[in-house]
Amino acid sequence: MAGFIQTPLAQKTLIVPNDFRHGMATGETGCGKTSSFILPNIKDRLEKNHGMFILDYKGSLHSQVKALAKDANRLEDIVEIGVPWGQSFGFLKGVGENLFLESLEHLLGDETDKFWSTSSLSMIGLFVKSMALMDHIHELSIQVGIEEENPYGLSLDNLITIVQSVKELKSFCKQMERICVNFSEDTLIENYSKKYHRELALIFQYAQKLQDNHKRISSFESTIDEEKPSSGSGGVFFQMRSMMMALDASGLSGDNDLLDILDEGKIVLLRCDSFSPRLTVVLMHILYTRLAKRVTCNRAISLFVDEFQRSVTKDSLPFVDVFREKRVELIAAMQNIEQLEIQIGEKEAKAFMGNMVHQYSYKDDEEFDCEHKNSTCKAVPIFLKQKDIDESQLAWQELLPTRFRLSRGWVYVVPIDATTCKIRHVKTGEMKLHHLLEDTRKFEKMLKVFGLSSQFTRTFEESA
Numbered sequence: 001m002a003g004f005i006q007t008p009l010a011q012k013t014l015i016v017p018n019d020f021r022h023g024m025a026t027g028e029t030g031c032g033k034t035s036s037f038i039l040p041n042i043k044d045r046l047e048k049n050h051g052m053f054i055l056d057y058k059g060s061l062h063s064q065v066k067a068l069a070k071d072a073n074r075l076e077d078i079v080e081i082g083v084p085w086g087q088s089f090g091f092l093k094g095v096g097e098n099l100f101l102e103s104l105e106h107l108l109g110d111e112t113d114k115f116w117s118t119s120s121l122s123m124i125g126l127f128v129k130s131m132a133l134m135d136h137i138h139e140l141s142i143q144v145g146i147e148e149e150n151p152y153g154l155s156l157d158n159l160i161t162i163v164q165s166v167k168e169l170k171s172f173c174k175q176m177e178r179i180c181v182n183f184s185e186d187t188l189i190e191n192y193s194k195k196y197h198r199e200l201a202l203i204f205q206y207a208q209k210l211q212d213n214h215k216r217i218s219s220f221e222s223t224i225d226e227e228k229p230s231s232g233s234g235g236v237f238f239q240m241r242s243m244m245m246a247l248d249a250s251g252l253s254g255d256n257d258l259l260d261i262l263d264e265g266k267i268v269l270l271r272c273d274s275f276s277p278r279l280t281v282v283l284m285h286i287l288y289t290r291l292a293k294r295v296t297c298n299r300a301i302s303l304f305v306d307e308f309q310r311s312v313t314k315d316s317l318p319f320v321d322v323f324r325e326k327r328v329e330l331i332a333a334m335q336n337i338e339q340l341e342i343q344i345g346e347k348e349a350k351a352f353m354g355n356m357v358h359q360y361s362y363k364d365d366e367e368f369d370c371e372h373k374n375s376t377c378k379a380v381p382i383f384l385k386q387k388d389i390d391e392s393q394l395a396w397q398e399l400l401p402t403r404f405r406l407s408r409g410w411v412y413v414v415p416i417d418a419t420t421c422k423i424r425h426v427k428t429g430e431m432k433l434h435h436l437l438e439d440t441r442k443f444e445k446m447l448k449v450f451g452l453s454s455q456f457t458r459t460f461e462e463s464a
Contacts, residue, residue, distance in 0.1 A: 027362025059273035083273035088254025
């Protein structure tokens with residue numbers, strides 16, 4: 001009957017307007033949010049040459065992004081983080097002490113007994129301050145020509161190392177003491193130069209602060225009872241170790257600031273399929289906070305977060321109300337608003353969604369049927385062939401350092417741990433375990449003892 005004939009919905013590619021007022025798609029699993037909302041907008045922002053940060057929860061989005069980046073001639077801009085063969089950024093680069101400690105609280109969850117955690121955060125803060133002071137002294141000592149070795153520069157790796165054992169903590173205390181002695185008032189007077197009077201005065205200022213911190217850390221270390229490691233200062237130290245180990249993940253101990261990477265126009269793929277959920281929240285809270293205070297805003301930055309509700313808590317929502325003036329946009333997706341309400345609260349979810357100006361709602365019973373601004377359309381998906389995905393992955397792997405390149409035809413699939421992963425052959429589909437070769441510079445001494453030449457080392461790396 002004519003009255004029951006339905007007009008087919010018009011097809012439309014869902015592109016969020018590039019006005020930095022953010023976009024959110026909601027719809028149940030299988031409705032097509034990733035293929036018809038996330039991917040088309042990634043493709044559009046690739047073509048607009050935005051800096052991009054893409055959160056990959058499931059471990060499958062990265063391969064599709066690489067295929068789109070290859071088509072846009074931006075494959076060299078891909079920076080994959082969170083996998084052993086990927087690149088790294090400095091987790092603590094550009095992150096102040098207060099933001100770092102505030103973010104660490106997200107690792108604690110809903111603990112009822114806050115004594116151990118509060119004490120641990122205070123001590124971690126003291127460590128961070130001391131390492132920053134040691135960095136300042138090291139930098140200034142180079143300028144005045146009395147360079148001081150600094151094995152404890154401020155980095156996540158060093159922070160994790162210090163809390164590994166009481167022995168490491170004692171070593172850290174000795175290094176602090178050595179710097180304080182080497183840059184005492186008498187020593188600096190002996191090295192006085194009118195040319196460097198300001199630098200020497202600054203070194204003295206930092207050394208005095210370091211000395212005060214040394215007294216407090218040494219006092220803490222001396223009260224740790226190794227026979228009763230779970231009580232008193234030992235309990236605090238144990239909690240510190242637990243918190244730091246939660247941050248011990250691939251890709252967080254590099255030299256570059258993440259904001260600098262994005263400002264350069266890179267496409268950062270964060271593979272958090274092997275991260276703990278709390279670690280992901282910590283990382284995103286730091287990123288959201290720093291982007292809200294972004295100083296250099298010459299390049300637009302697009303954030304893509306699928307399964308959005310999994311990356312936030314009530315206290316770690318992105319600052320979308322101020323992102324616009326920073327030329328930052330959030331393009332996200334989740335199953336429904338109720339999930340966000342459970343995560344952060346009903347009022348908070350309503351307020352947040354009020355700042356997501358461009359909202360798209362997928363119908364649960366139809367693939368790609370989407371409502372936007374009171375009209376319904378059939379969203380146009382992007383489907384990528386496995387052959388194109390594999391070719392893009394192979395091309396990207398050719399850009400990796402030699403020791404991370406695989407034999408011809410093999411691609412990385414998923415990480416198992418820090419040094420092993422699953423790989424797949426693109427032609428046969430065979431899967432196998434692969435062991436990653438670490439940087440052979442760490443083993444140069446051993447190789448020399450064994451009489452192995454540098455040529456062997458290069459061959460060894462190339463065959464990995």
